[in-house]
Amino acid sequence: MRDWIPENEFSKTSEKAQFIIAPILPKGYGKGELTSVHVESVRMGIPAIYPSWYRPDPTVESGSIYYDSFEMLEGLIVSLLHDPDYIVEISNQAVENVKAYRLELVGKELSGFVRGLLDAQK
Numbered sequence: 216m217r218d219w220i221p222e223n224e225f226s227k228t229s230e231k232a233q234f235i236i237a238p239i240l241p242k243g244y245g246k247g248e249l250t251s252v253h254v255e256s257v258r259m260g261i262p263a264i265y266p267s268w269y270r271p272d273p274t275v276e277s278g279s280i281y282y283d284s285f286e287m288l289e290g291l292i293v294s295l296l297h298d299p300d301y302i303v304e305i306s307n308q309a310v311e312n313v314k315a316y317r318l319e320l321v322g323k324e325l326s327g328f329v330r331g332l333l334d335a336q337k
Contacts, residue, residue: 233302235252236263236288239252239265240266253272253275260309264281265281275312278305278310
């Protein structure tokens with residue numbers, strides 16, 4: 216499928232997912248950009264599968280899996296189907312990683328950042 220998926224359909228379907236896959240190509244992303252897969256992985260607390268050249272925020276790397284080609288991705292998915300213990304392990308890690316994005320932690324970091332900007336202007 217090469218068309219856009221309506222957001223409500225995506226949300227409804229993704230709620231049932233155990234993984235989210237980023238089938239992205241390097242030409243579409245520069246350094247430091249987040250993919251929507253990264254955002255959804257954090258929002259839903261599930262592991263993400265990225266191409267090996269893409270590195271998400273280091274906070275979530277331990278709940279991420281990487282592939283080198285679409286052929287490798289296919290094999291990876293088949294391997295996951297046969298390794299439910301690994302699915303549980305990496306899923307638990309993804310849930311742990313999400314804790315770093317709790318509002319109280321991110322709010323403190325943002326507050327400190329803004330305070331630093333204000334202090335620098337004095």
